[in-house]
Amino acid sequence: MIQDIAPSVYHNEYSPVPPNENDFVFAFDGRTILVNISDGIISCPRVKDLSENERHDLQYLFRIDEKCDFLYTGASKLEVPGFSYETVTSFRRNGPKLMSFAGMTAYHLYVWYSANRFCGKCGSKTHITSKERSLKCDNCGNIIYPRISPAVIIGITDGDKIIMTRYADREYKGRSLVAGFCEIGETAEDTVRREVMEEVGLKVKNIRYYKSQPWGFDGGLLLGFFCDLDGSNEITLEEDELSIAEWISRSEITDEHRFLSLTEEMIMLFRDGKEPGKNPR
Numbered sequence: 001m002i003q004d005i006a007p008s009v010y011h012n013e014y015s016p017v018p019p020n021e022n023d024f025v026f027a028f029d030g031r032t033i034l035v036n037i038s039d040g041i042i043s044c045p046r047v048k049d050l051s052e053n054e055r056h057d058l059q060y061l062f063r064i065d066e067k068c069d070f071l072y073t074g075a076s077k078l079e080v081p082g083f084s085y086e087t088v089t090s091f092r093r094n095g096p097k098l099m100s101f102a103g104m105t106a107y108h109l110y111v112w113y114s115a116n117r118f119c120g121k122c123g124s125k126t127h128i129t130s131k132e133r134s135l136k137c138d139n140c141g142n143i144i145y146p147r148i149s150p151a152v153i154i155g156i157t158d159g160d161k162i163i164m165t166r167y168a169d170r171e172y173k174g175r176s177l178v179a180g181f182c183e184i185g186e187t188a189e190d191t192v193r194r195e196v197m198e199e200v201g202l203k204v205k206n207i208r209y210y211k212s213q214p215w216g217f218d219g220g221l222l223l224g225f226f227c228d229l230d231g232s233n234e235i236t237l238e239e240d241e242l243s244i245a246e247w248i249s250r251s252e253i254t255d256e257h258r259f260l261s262l263t264e265e266m267i268m269l270f271r272d273g274k275e276p277g278k279n280p281r
């Protein structure tokens with residue numbers, strides 16, 4: 001999956017250091033990022049591509065192996081010859097995976113930094129603290145930490161079949177699984193039951209956890225679950241959100257995935273009959 005970058009190691013601890021010439025710079029504009037894409041290889045500008053002035057607007061993000069990644073925070077849009085602004089989901093279609101993971105994670109942090117420039121309690125300007133990854137308001141003392149939104153990915157199975165979906169209004173047009181964000185006051189298992197009922201009108205049982213995945217494109221932490229159909233298999237589609245939801249048998253699943261997302265991994269796991277806690281029939 002996108003976070004599986006071994007033998008490289010992601011160092012999430014907040015230990016800011018000054019930028020080096022060869023460190024990567026992530027510069028965003030809304031949901032686009034400054035990149036160069038050539039023959040399926042995506043790359044970002046390096047510190048050495050920036051002017052002295054532009055280098056003053058670099059915020060330390062994280063480190064992967066010995067190389068640090070920085071966010072460009074300048075007021076004006078960064079322009080670097082040979083690079084152009086492309087949608088952040090370009091990281092899903094281009095490699096290497098190390099760059100895709102770094103870009104996705106940088107985007108998650110960019111969204112958080114840019115949405116919290118002012119304190120939500122008193123409206124004063126916040127500033128970046130030096131000892132931990134947080135923003136602080138000196139007027140009222142409010143400290144703001146990165147926001148991560150848990151969501152579930154659900155493999156709804158009935159023996160040899162699984163429900164696959166397509167979303168009506170998303171950039172990603174491939175086949176997917178039923179999914180949704182956790183609501184306040186819910187367990188992840190409650191979210192599974194609610195989302196399945198809302199999106200396809202079915203009851204499920206034997207809900208079992210599979211794996212998790214950071215998914216910075218939506219600021220999320222995805223929790224993968226498989227579950228079994230309980231009762232009628234007749235799908236009632238929530239048409240506002242989904243364009244298609246249908247039962248697909250293992251043999252109909254084609255090998256069309258890059259194994260970047262938890263959804264893709266779960267679909268292929270099911271195809272190969274290896275989903276956890278399979279209900280024998």
Ligand SMILES: [Zn+2]
Pocket residue numbers: 119120121122123124137138139140141142
């Ligand atoms: Zn405040």
